[in-house]
Amino acid sequence: MDALQLFFKESHHLSQGDLSYLVDHFEEVSVTKGTVLFEQGSMVDAVYFVGEGVMHRYNYVEEGEKITLDLHEGPCFCTNLESFLEGKKSQDSCVALTDTTLYVLQKEKYNTLVNTNVKWSNFAKDIIVENLMKMLDQLKTISNKSIEQRYLDLLKNNPLIIQNASIAVIASYLGTSRETLHRIRRKNILV
Amino acid sequence: MDALQLFFKESHHLSQGDLSYLVDHFEEVSVTKGTVLFEQGSMVDAVYFVGEGVMHRYNYVEEGEKITLDLHEGPCFCTNLESFLEGKKSQDSCVALTDTTLYVLQKEKYNTLVNTNVKWSNFAKDIIVENLMKMLDQLKTISNKSIEQRYLDLLKNNPLIIQNASIAVIASYLGTSRETLHRIRRKNILV
DNA sequence: TTGTTAGTGTGTCATTTGACACATTTGTTG
DNA sequence: CAACAAATGTGTCAAATGACACACTAACAA
Numbered sequence: 001m002d003a004l005q006l007f008f009k010e011s012h013h014l015s016q017g018d019l020s021y022l023v024d025h026f027e028e029v030s031v032t033k034g035t036v037l038f039e040q041g042s043m044v045d046a047v048y049f050v051g052e053g054v055m056h057r058y059n060y061v062e063e064g065e066k067i068t069l070d071l072h073e074g075p076c077f078c079t080n081l082e083s084f085l086e087g088k089k090s091q092d093s094c095v096a097l098t099d100t101t102l103y104v105l106q107k108e109k110y111n112t113l114v115n116t117n118v119k120w121s122n123f124a125k126d127i128i129v130e131n132l133m134k135m136l137d138q139l140k141t142i143s144n145k146s147i148e149q150r151y152l153d154l155l156k157n158n159p160l161i162i163q164n165a166s167i168a169v170i171a172s173y174l175g176t177s178r179e180t181l182h183r184i185r186r187k188n189i190l191v
Numbered sequence: 192m193d194a195l196q197l198f199f200k201e202s203h204h205l206s207q208g209d210l211s212y213l214v215d216h217f218e219e220v221s222v223t224k225g226t227v228l229f230e231q232g233s234m235v236d237a238v239y240f241v242g243e244g245v246m247h248r249y250n251y252v253e254e255g256e257k258i259t260l261d262l263h264e265g266p267c268f269c270t271n272l273e274s275f276l277e278g279k280k281s282q283d284s285c286v287a288l289t290d291t292t293l294y295v296l297q298k299e300k301y302n303t304l305v306n307t308n309v310k311w312s313n314f315a316k317d318i319i320v321e322n323l324m325k326m327l328d329q330l331k332t333i334s335n336k337s338i339e340q341r342y343l344d345l346l347k348n349n350p351l352i353i354q355n356a357s358i359a360v361i362a363s364y365l366g367t368s369r370e371t372l373h374r375i376r377r378k379n380i381l382v
Numbered sequence: 383t384t385g386t387t388a389g390t391g392t393g394t395c396a397t398t399t400g401a402c403a404c405a406t407t408t409g410t411t412g
Numbered sequence: 413c414a415a416c417a418a419a420t421g422t423g424t425c426a427a428a429t430g431a432c433a434c435a436c437t438a439a440c441a442a
């Protein structure tokens with residue numbers, strides 16, 4: 001539970017008692033590369049905290065064609081909020097691109113947590129707002145930055161993603177073709 | 192306060208008493224086209240509910256160049272959450288593209304509202320989550336759909352935006368140039 | 383080891399796009 | 413109304429991109 005405790009300790013101000021209480025609601029699970037966390041069309045009844053590793057969120061549009069929606073590099077939360085919070089079927093799938101340790105918060109445990117005490121309800125709200133801010137940032141990045149700049153940012157900030165996701169997946173994540181991403185890489189090897 | 196009451200009535204289950212109590216925290220303001228709601232670099236200390244009209248969120252990058260971040264067509268909420276919730280300086284500006292009626296919730300009123308009662312705290316959370324879902328959807332749309340398809344969607348679903356935003360603004364919103372959007376329009380006039 | 387497969391590197395070419403220049407239209411103001 | 417400014421329509425052209433084809437490499441299984 002170290003990675004999880006560390007994350008909460010650094011990002012939120014919790015007493016040791018609160019921290020232990022919170023972490024007790026999570027279950028530690030080791031998964032291997034290729035493990036499916038959830039699948040398009042089914043319910044997502046847990047929130048996953050990714051310790052050190054990369055998760056791949058994608059969406060099938062037509063036969064065979066996958067579109068990458070997101071690449072999560074731990075430490076971070078990963079779930080489908082639409083499904084988890086609102087009980088809808090997930091519109092995308094999530095697969096581990098690396099062996100990694102997950103800390104899983106099942107929906108029942110989440111509910112008892114947020115319903116017993118206003119403190120935890122507000123805590124959940126904070127986590128959700130953090131998520132929202134991250135998404136805002138992502139939206140802004142997509143509008144403002146070129147694909148090349150975004151690739152260079154990944155290279156600098158997300159080594160695990162660069163190492164573990166294929167060029168095709170990264171290209172799809174950046175919204176371009178495999179070939180164009182390759183051109184960008186070739187050009188920047190010299191730099 | 193009709194538009195505001197109607198919105199809450201249709202989207203949330205509130206008693207008439209709760210509804211009145213909630214709406215009492217808002218202040219009705221009529222603004223004309225061109226009115227600035229908030230500006231890049233300053234604090235946003237209110238949440239705006241847009242009755243019937245269009246708001247333009249944009250960002251200056253370099254001299255003169257504006258990038259459109261969002262176009263809000265009422266009825267909807269409009270604010271900079273990063274600034275409003277976390278007290279940071281706004282990184283973008285917001286201007287009315289139409290004469291319209293706004294329902295303004297000042298931050299002090301918001302705070303008293305969410306602090307007095309868990310009910311309103313959870314209500315605020317719901318509104319924020321709704322916002323988050325909208326953003327998720329936007330992210331997904333940008334990844335999955337072509338600029339042409341997104342323009343046609345606007346044409347179908349957001350007549351006020353089409354009528355009141357210039358081609359340049361809409362092009363910027365869609366992430367393309369004025370000329371390319373023009374080509375798309377020319378092509379689709381025949382359809 | 384060999385064979386198979388997935389991933390990656392590379393060239394070609396048609397298409398799309400952005401940038402620029404300028405004409406036309408619309409709207410506003412005196 | 414006239415004059416001006418702003419927004420929109422249009423053509424040209426260089427650059428970027430996606431699609432396709434195929435070679436090369438690495439990883440893995442038989």
